[in-house]
Amino acid sequence: NLIDLQSGSLLPQLTKVVRKAVKHVRKCPLCCQRGFVCEICRSPNVIYPFQLNETYQCNQCKALYHKECKPSADCPKCKRLEKRRHLFDNSQWQSDTCT
Numbered sequence: 894n895l896i897d898l899q900s901g902s903l904l905p906q907l908t909k910v911v912r913k914a915v916k917h918v919r920k921c922p923l924c925c926q927r928g929f930v931c932e933i934c935r936s937p938n939v940i941y942p943f944q945l946n947e948t949y950q951c952n953q954c955k956a957l958y959h960k961e962c963k964p965s966a967d968c969p970k971c972k973r974l975e976k977r978r979h980l981f982d983n984s985q986w987q988s989d990t991c992t
Contacts, residue, residue, distance in 0.1 A: 929957035932956065
């Protein structure tokens with residue numbers, strides 16, 4: 894591979910492999926379900942984590958957004974999960990005190 898890298902033939906080989914993999918992901922009934930819908934703009938076009946130049950992924954919950962839709966503050970999914978945790982914790986506390 895180092896010889897291919899130096900000769901310049903590695904990049905075309907890798908490009909071909911990546912294109913084939915992307916084509917598979919988009920057409921495979923199982924793999925295409927691993928994509929995300931941007932929660933901010935709700936575009937019907939599915940986005941994938943391998944679209945590094947086009948997407949932003951939350952470090953905490955791993956939600957995926959278009960780069961231009963990147964949340965300026967907290968991630969909407971993280972906010973939602975935190976709210977659920979808070980509601981669950983409060984309901985657990987109330988059920989414990991009622992019994």
